[in-house]
Amino acid sequence: MESMHYESPATVAEAVRLLSDAPPGSARVLAGGTDLLVQMRIGRIDPALIVDVKRIPETRGVAVRDGALVIGASLETMTLRRAPDLEKNFPGLAEAAALIGSDQIQGRASLGGNLCNASPAADTVPALIVLGAQAEIAGPEGTRRVPVAEFVTGPGSTVLGRGEFLVSLHVPLPAPRSADAYLRLIPRTEMDIAVVGSAVSVTLDAGGTCTAARVVLGAVAPTAIEVPEAAAALIGSTLDDAALGRAGQAATAACNPINDMRGTVEYRRKVAAVLTRRAAAKAAERAAGRN
Amino acid sequence: MSDERKYRWVGTRPIRHDGVDKVTGRANFGADFSLPGMLHGKVLRSPHAHARIVSIDVAPALALEGVKVAITGADMPDIASEMGTAGEGQVDYAEVSRNVMAREKALYDGHPVAAVAATTSEIAEEALSRIVVEYEVLPHVLTVDEAMAPGAPILHDHLRTAGLDPVPDEPTNVAQRIEIGRGDLAAGFAEADEIVEHEFTTQMVHQGYIEPHAVVARSGEDDQSVVWCCTQGPFTVRAMCAKLLGLDVSKIKVIPSEIGGGFGGKTTVYVEPLAVLLSRKAGRPVKIVMSRQEVFRGSGPASGTRIRVKLGAKADGRLTAAEAWLAYEAGAFKGSPVVAGAMCMFAPYAVENVKIEGYDVVVNKPKVNAYRAPGAPPAAFAAESALDELARKLGMDPVELRLVNAVKEGSQAIYGPKFRAIGMVETLQAAREHPHLKAKLGPNQGRGIATGFWFNAGMQSSASVSLNEDGTATVVSGCPDIGGSRTSLALMAAEELGIDVQKVRPVVADTETIGYNDATGGSRVTFATGMAVIESARDVVRQLRERAASIWGVELEQVEWNDGQALPINGADEGELEPLSIGTLARRAARTGGPISASTSLTARGAGPSFATHICDVEVDPETGVVQVVRYTAIQDAGKAVHPGYVEGQYQGGAAQGIGWALNEEYVYDEKGVLQNPGFLDYRMPVASDLPMIDTVIVEVPNPTHPYGVRGVGETPIIPPLAAVANAVRDATGVRFGDLPMSPPTVLARLDAR
Numbered sequence A: 001m002e003s004m005h006y007e008s009p010a011t012v013a014e015a016v017r018l019l020s021d022a023p024p025g026s027a028r029v030l031a032g033g034t035d036l037l038v039q040m041r042i043g044r045i046d047p048a049l050i051v052d053v054k055r056i057p058e059t060r061g062v063a064v065r066d067g068a069l070v071i072g073a074s075l076e077t078m079t080l081r082r083a084p085d086l087e088k089n090f091p092g093l094a095e096a097a098a099l100i101g102s103d104q105i106q107g108r109a110s111l112g113g114n115l116c117n118a119s120p121a122a123d124t125v126p127a128l129i130v131l132g133a134q135a136e137i138a139g140p141e142g143t144r145r146v147p148v149a150e151f152v153t154g155p156g157s158t159v160l161g162r163g164e165f166l167v168s169l170h171v172p173l174p175a176p177r178s179a180d181a182y183l184r185l186i187p188r189t190e191m192d193i194a195v196v197g198s199a200v201s202v203t204l205d206a207g208g209t210c211t212a213a214r215v216v217l218g219a220v221a222p223t224a225i226e227v228p229e230a231a232a233a234l235i236g237s238t239l240d241d242a243a244l245g246r247a248g249q250a251a252t253a254a255c256n257p258i259n260d261m262r263g264t265v266e267y268r269r270k271v272a273a274v275l276t277r278r279a280a281a282k283a284a285e286r287a288a289g290r291n
Numbered sequence B: 001m002s003d004e005r006k007y008r009w010v011g012t013r014p015i016r017h018d019g020v021d022k023v024t025g026r027a028n029f030g031a032d033f034s035l036p037g038m039l040h041g042k043v044l045r046s047p048h049a050h051a052r053i054v055s056i057d058v059a060p061a062l063a064l065e066g067v068k069v070a071i072t073g074a075d076m077p078d079i080a081s082e083m084g085t086a087g088e089g090q091v092d093y094a095e096v097s098r099n100v101m102a103r104e105k106a107l108y109d110g111h112p113v114a115a116v117a118a119t120t121s122e123i124a125e126e127a128l129s130r131i132v133v134e135y136e137v138l139p140h141v142l143t144v145d146e147a148m149a150p151g152a153p154i155l156h157d158h159l160r161t162a163g164l165d166p167v168p169d170e171p172t173n174v175a176q177r178i179e180i181g182r183g184d185l186a187a188g189f190a191e192a193d194e195i196v197e198h199e200f201t202t203q204m205v206h207q208g209y210i211e212p213h214a215v216v217a218r219s220g221e222d223d224q225s226v227v228w229c230c231t232q233g234p235f236t237v238r239a240m241c242a243k244l245l246g247l248d249v250s251k252i253k254v255i256p257s258e259i260g261g262g263f264g265g266k267t268t269v270y271v272e273p274l275a276v277l278l279s280r281k282a283g284r285p286v287k288i289v290m291s292r293q294e295v296f297r298g299s300g301p302a303s304g305t306r307i308r309v310k311l312g313a314k315a316d317g318r319l320t321a322a323e324a325w326l327a328y329e330a331g332a333f334k335g336s337p338v339v340a341g342a343m344c345m346f347a348p349y350a351v352e353n354v355k356i357e358g359y360d361v362v363v364n365k366p367k368v369n370a371y372r373a374p375g376a377p378p379a380a381f382a383a384e385s386a387l388d389e390l391a392r393k394l395g396m397d398p399v400e401l402r403l404v405n406a407v408k409e410g411s412q413a414i415y416g417p418k419f420r421a422i423g424m425v426e427t428l429q430a431a432r433e434h435p436h437l438k439a440k441l442g443p444n445q446g447r448g449i450a451t452g453f454w455f456n457a458g459m460q461s462s463a464s465v466s467l468n469e470d471g472t473a474t475v476v477s478g479c480p481d482i483g484g485s486r487t488s489l490a491l492m493a494a495e496e497l498g499i500d501v502q503k504v505r506p507v508v509a510d511t512e513t514i515g516y517n518d519a520t521g522g523s524r525v526t527f528a529t530g531m532a533v534i535e536s537a538r539d540v541v542r543q544l545r546e547r548a549a550s551i552w553g554v555e556l557e558q559v560e561w562n563d564g565q566a567l568p569i570n571g572a573d574e575g576e577l578e579p580l581s582i583g584t585l586a587r588r589a590a591r592t593g594g595p596i597s598a599s600t601s602l603t604a605r606g607a608g609p610s611f612a613t614h615i616c617d618v619e620v621d622p623e624t625g626v627v628q629v630v631r632y633t634a635i636q637d638a639g640k641a642v643h644p645g646y647v648e649g650q651y652q653g654g655a656a657q658g659i660g661w662a663l664n665e666e667y668v669y670d671e672k673g674v675l676q677n678p679g680f681l682d683y684r685m686p687v688a689s690d691l692p693m694i695d696t697v698i699v700e701v702p703n704p705t706h707p708y709g710v711r712g713v714g715e716t717p718i719i720p721p722l723a724a725v726a727n728a729v730r731d732a733t734g735v736r737f738g739d740l741p742m743s744p745p746t747v748l749a750r751l752d753a754r
């Protein structure tokens, strides 16, 4: 029942200072609050200090810089989705971002929050990983970059150290004839948590043979997991049914899911294959359309 | 009612009188009310499914600064067993008392064991964590199978199975056995050319109203208590608070707020009596607002069930025998709606040989409460699924099979009475003619149909109509407006008075302002309270004619009321008397005999049953088990649709809830009996994007006992969807799903096992 303190610093340095000065574990960064406030209300967390980062310009914009799309960590998905060429360059990331919540949630929810919340089921995380995105982190020692693939270390935990926060996400612009796709399964059509998510990115050569691919699954392990075996099944193929089927089998094999009321282990394994197959086919079709 | 009556207002679609306030956020709902000096109450709930309460120590909570009072079961008066009404059903006040506050034992996860009131809700919350309860955890039962098994843990040592002769003298979880039927079952099956037999289960589901229960209670030195709350039945809340606290009914006044949904779930009390008791002890107003989690854990959902059905038919489709066995979870106290389920399940069909056996079973889950056509959806799910299989065996069209057996005027209902004019056949014919039934299906798609029947209730209503001095009118009733009843009542008053519906102000009054009203439930308000409004309005019209007669110096018979004015007739029209408008008569009322108003209190008899036929198309993803409803049509007899827009809204809302019941909704408990999904994330009701636009067809077969032919429409629409969806899934996949919900993992497992 301690009272809670709210700060909204305007600079990265000020935010780092506030976070560094707070006793360990007592401060929380606030972006859209669509995870944070829910967790506070159900009593899972009870922070003494809330640091709202939405006034910090570096966490807000979306722009292409040095061959990458730089997305402010606190930028709400509704605005992100309107960014020029987002859908053209990163259709999978765009569809993952569009899946979060509802229109109301989209007006608040950010990719930074989705990542830092470190839920195994976060929708945009697999989509960011297959694109090779990097996380830019600010902290007492200055800024550092970490691949999104290494950012989450377990359910609810990340590489962020004391005084650190996520400033932005850097997504390299796609190579020619490349595309991505993200599919998730939920029992409803929206307002739900992924039972399984699968993101796939592929690059084709002029003949339609797959030269590069990444496959990442969500909600089937403590963190999003990359499945190199699935990618290997795709690379070198023309993404024919046989190759897609092998990628699906690899996805099933890589799953390490839990049994819970949202889905059984058995179910998650099966669906991981289905979604991987379908996402790969979708990515391939998109990439082929980009000749 | 053969002559087509022409209506000026009834059957139109005006904007609802309370609409602007609701869409602009001005309307006050339960939690919006506050008083100066108010305390905040919170309820401590059992974390165990079944536990003896060894001791409760509230002293550490009271020691906290800001905590004013704390109560436990020891503060609740011990009251004798006495039956009273709640919604459409009956409850024992002594058990309501034990449900709102546990005594010797906590009987479910979420059962209240203590409550506090403090100066802020944060302090009250903290106080709860300081209450020390010592529990002795007992083994529990969660399903009818567990509860009925030999040697099962017993919830109530005193409970004996009613309905058995002689009543056995052994403790049991089976509160009642019922049997209804007629004819010779064995002969009926012997006569059959085809027989189907199936077993079904459904899970406990919640009404899912968006507004949690909320109350403010204020008690004064004069021993009176005033209760502001969101409820379907302010008079029910008054009766229950009085009974539970040992007070005269006149000591309690209930002022209903706007209500954010109820669907039957707000026809009893939970935190209301606790707020009254806390406010009486504290001498200050007390507010309690339940959280969503508390609503799921501690209010009254609908029964989980196990049902077996056996049907026999001749080759031409005529049913020769129908047999069923039903067991319904009552929750922690007796009183599941198994009787209504048993009475409804075969009601649409004229079958001569019937036997239905039903069991009311207590389990360690929240006491169930009414949910839209209480008891009927699971029973109809079983009956209509079995009929679908029968149609397949007979090679008959499912609509034809139902038409062959449909009840009509004069048929003897299985539950007793002879039907008067009813619309079962008409809804089936409307289905047969609907383009939906002829539309082509795509790959992985299937179509199902199912019917539903609900009695509808009449019960007690009071309403008044007052003419204002400018010729506008006020209609007062005591039934909270859940489905647009304000405007429906205003339409009926406008029709009788002959004035614009927007000149009629419909008001939902408190319990001291209008005579007794049973709750808004049983699809009864537009029917029953509507009758009280029509009678009052007709009385007002008679008075208006009297005034005109006295002004003109003619007899009452020489004055006709037409379109809002008095016209001279029967000889009076030969002079040069000008028509007298309602406005003129209202302005002159002071000099012609005083204010003009009338009130009516009645017990409405002859509620007309409402039948429905639903058509559902689904698409099943064979690789993920996801079932998507792609097209849905709800066809139902409304008798007379007073406001067709609200009637359609009821059809659509009921269908949406039924689809949720079929596909994803269920209470999930862990092995300790603790509810795992007390929130809308994992208690999956359909969201808007899950559903297609639900098409509706209003059939109108007038109810002969209502002046306009009105039947209740609110409950029937939730009955057919469970089977309509299951029958569509059967059509798409070849697999019969007898167990609800048909969630993706369940569906995929069955498809893969094909």
Ligand SMILES: Cc1cc2nc3c(=O)[nH]c(=O)nc-3n(C[C@H](O)[C@H](O)[C@H](O)COP(=O)(O)OP(=O)(O)OC[C@H]3O[C@@H](n4cnc5c(N)ncnc54)[C@H](O)[C@@H]3O)c2cc1C
Binding pocket: A028, A029, A030, A031, A032, A033, A034, A035, A036, A037, A038, A053, A059, A073, A074, A099, A100, A101, A102, A105, A108, A109, A110, A111, A112, A113, A114, A115, A116, A117, A121, A122, A123, A124, A160, A164, A165, A166, A167, A191, A192, A193, A194
């Ligand atoms: C109704 C509803 C539906 C939802 N549906 C989905 C869905 O479909 N898919 C999905 O993946 N999620 C869903 N969510 C979860 C949530 O909306 C997303 O995870 C969202 O992206 C979180 O973003 P936010 O800006 O609101 O984060 P916040 O709630 O503000 O923050 C989330 C967490 O990250 C931390 N944090 C935030 N920003 C930073 C930062 N810059 N640096 C360091 N730490 C930070 C916070 O301290 C907190 O722990 C849903 C939530 C709700 C309420």
